[in-house]
Amino acid sequence: MGAAAVGFAPSLAPLIIDRFLQSLGEAVILPNSLCVLGRAFSADKKARAVGIWSAAAAVASGVAPAIEGAILDQGSWRTTFLMLLHVSASALAVGAVWIPKAPPPGHAWVDVGGAVVSTVGLGALAAGLTSLTNGSRPNLWVLVTLIAGLGCLVGLIVTQRRLGDSAMLSPSLFAPRSVVGANLFTALLYGSLTVMLTLIPFVMIRGAHLSTLVAGLAFIPLQVLITVVSPLAGMLCRRFGRRWPLFAGGAVVASGCTMALRIGPNATYWADIFPSILLVALGMSLAIAPLTTLVLTSVEADRAGIASGVNSAVSRGASLFAIALLGGVLQQGGPQLFSGFHMAMKVASVGCVLPTLAVFIIKPGSHVDFIPPD
Structure with missing residues (x-):
């Protein structure tokens, strides 16, 4: 409904309102999908289930920018929203058939x-x-x-x-230190990632004068690596515990942000842009599924939906503030654009180093279904 309204929005004000409506639907879907996984699988299978969920999300988010880039080169931006109607209808049909019905919930206070x-x-x-x-x-x-x-x-x-x-944010939810550490890690990592995801396509189009389609395809390696590595999350968690996959992921993403300093006015995709994206892709593929599994398994099973919702809100909030701070860079052109871009990449690199320190707040050990408060 929100996507259709955006596609037909006559001016900016209705467009913003319609995007808000669309965001409401997205905000309901994500934590509830993870809650279904949290309830449907036992501890030994939960990490693998989350890994497959992350891989499916990566495939979708990898295909979408490529399709949108092709549409923007050949048609109207409105088409990119209208095509979501068919996708949403298909998702509703699949959910109605495959998602098991939960028992009727009791009375719950809505804050x-x-x-x-x-x-x-x-x-x-x-x-x-x-x-x-x-x-x-x-x-x-x-x-x-x-x-x-x-x-x-x-x-x-x-x-x-x-x-x-x-x-809405019960203080007892944050009693386990692993929950605090996971959300701090999420805020720092996703804020830095958003800087890169926003600026690199912008610089490719406006600074290096590459096509919209190439910019849309730029992050395909990110989605491919997440698709391949995420189903291995269970093995990573059992082999290396709760901290080290996250530590390694944050460190590798930091190196990818540093590598982006090579991008300049004459940048080509494979020589200058791809190495940075490849490192970020490897780092995020190491971190996403273990992080999501950690969030689900650090609280009681009946609070998994709330925990995943809070973690999702933290990542979106970090992305919101990251984009809000990029206004000056996005207004630039020519040498000033690359100067601002390189400064933003340096800040993002530091921002990715900080999550590697945040992992030590997380309680060590392997993933289990419930970890009592520290």
């Missing part, structure tokens, strides 16, 4: 206030940061949005502690 306050807070902070990085001076609008955003997030923390287990 609507927490959801509204968190949305307003994140949105206000993103708006303020975007204005600052676009070259705006700290005017009244910027100050108001930043103060309102910070105030909402502080208020959210206070109210969530007061509500306890009835809160």
